[in-house]
Amino acid sequence: MIELILTKDGSHTLYDSELGVWHHSVNGALQESTRIYIELGLWEKAQAGKEIRVFEMGFGTGLNVLLTFIEAQKHDYHVDYTTLEAFPLSVEKYSALNYDSLLGSDVLQRLHQLSWNQQHEVMKNFSLTKIQDDLLKYQFTQKVDLVYFDAYSPNTQPELWTEEVFRKIYEAMNEGGVLTTYCSKTVVRKALIAAGFIVEKHQGPRGKREVLKAIKI
Template sequence: MNHATEVVLTEDGSFTLLNRTLGEHYHSIHGAVQESRHVFLEAGYRYICNKFRDISILEVGFGTGLNALLTLAASVDAGVNTRYYGLEPFPPDWSVIEKINYCNLGGLEGFTDDFRKMHQAVPGEEILLRENFSFCLSRSRLEDTYPGWGKYNLVYFDAFSPETAPGLWEPEIFRKLRRSMDQGGVLVTYCAKGRVRRTLQDTGFSTERLPGPPGKWEMLRATAQEL
């Protein structure tokens, strides 16, 4: 096991990881799956499915792969063509991820092989997991990556907090993300701090505060405006 991480049970019965070095959990201790479903699936993926029929997702902070797994299951259920590109420079060891075992949860039992393939994929190589779902995982840092112009219509911004990873919450990062997105695309994040909201507004997004998952008052959804 990677000694920098520890498996932690959260309040909804699902597991997350604690990064001991940073002193921060990968998901909410009030419920890992609850948080991912609320912030990324409901406010992000299901919302954007009403605007686009072909979805291209960039995830900043792939981490345990929970958001990708839930999105894969949702895409199969909805029949929506989805391309998923995750960024994670420091992926947890597969031996650690196996202990979390998200595929034992209701509705995810049929995705064990897909989840393993996500974590064991050759970095930078796009693979087809289902007829309507392709996946690619990069071990690059967002700071060192140019995601492409107008390539994505949904961004899952699931980086560690501004206190822990301040460099990922700077204006130049959100400018880069805006350039990588279609007009009308959305970015969702668990963080609703006023500074983050103002930075998004200053870098080409309109923002809305939404009710947060258990344990958080609010979250943010930002819509890419015309450049």
Template sequence: MRNPEKKTESRIVLTADGSSSVYNSDFDQHYHSIFGALQESQRVFIELGLQTAFERFSEITVFEMGFGTGLNALLTLLEAEKAQRPVSYTAVEAFPLPLDESRRLNFDQLLDSQFLPALHEAPWNERIAVSPVFDLFKYEGRLQDFRTENRFNLVYFDAFAPEAQPELWTPEIFEQLAAMLHPGGLLTTYCSKGYVKRNLQAAGFRVEKHPGPARKREVLRAIKLG
């Protein structure tokens, strides 16, 4: 369990597909798969999450647990631009990445983009327009303390792995997220452990297993019932 008094230490690393990630020595966790940060986010959150939401909903509201490197937000923004579909994006992050580290991430270079600095430099706890089709609200704090009257139709659940943050993979957390979702709303995550699936089901989700990215046999997509 992390000591909240200790300063988080992290460093930029390169993953197998050439995209950046961050290693957090405090949690002993990488922010993205070492087998490919970009392909993991593209598969788990864009293909299984956002693209399905585009098909099912007229308005797209996304909630992300774990803003981290900003990669999921960046990919979502680029998809919104490509499809010309407005997206309203909310993210919760308890341990923001220092700006000097965020500037060494290579996502903009790989994706021929220029939005990553704007995502990281956006003020906390204030909604801003990053592009004509993408607005962003970043909440600095714990998911357990986050409160909102807004409802979402898509959740990217990208917390550190259960062994590092077990408190974020409980039925109670998934119940909190279910309450924030519209009926039929989606939740996608890279973790397919059996008890994670059972905890999602206990919170009122129907859970699907889907083929994952490189070196990951399965990932989960959950649909809120009711």
């Protein structure tokens, strides 16, 4: 069963009671995603001043897509965004999320309603492709600049946090590409390094001491 939970910054997250996992930190879903994926990822890649190809592992609530979309509109970033999700949320669940009201937006429902496995031009500078697939089976068709790695934790889905998976992603990235993730466990850091990344530890959002940024040199 998936439950809607209000986190400490007033934004929603979801709790999967069957797996015993949260979609975001209970200390604040919005502040967590902003710190890890926007500040440490998008803002850095946007400095290059060209189109940014983003790949996200774990569409989930759609929060990372929404935040990236808002930033793209605010700063005129040109973003080609692909997101992977094996188990999309039901209409009941995503309709209850409060991200639009908190962010002064009105597009979250539309992002969820867009058809799967097809590219959509959401705005002139933002395209979105939602792929319903398993990362282990997924084949990249173009090089990417930025990866939001937001899968369930290694305790829940250890098969997604391996050297093999990270090498697959590494090979699909352009030079200078960046991967950011909330998980800073030693096993994850070692797997990223073994796959070829330079790995940095950064201060995490409230309630989390460290997060990781991995760079393809």
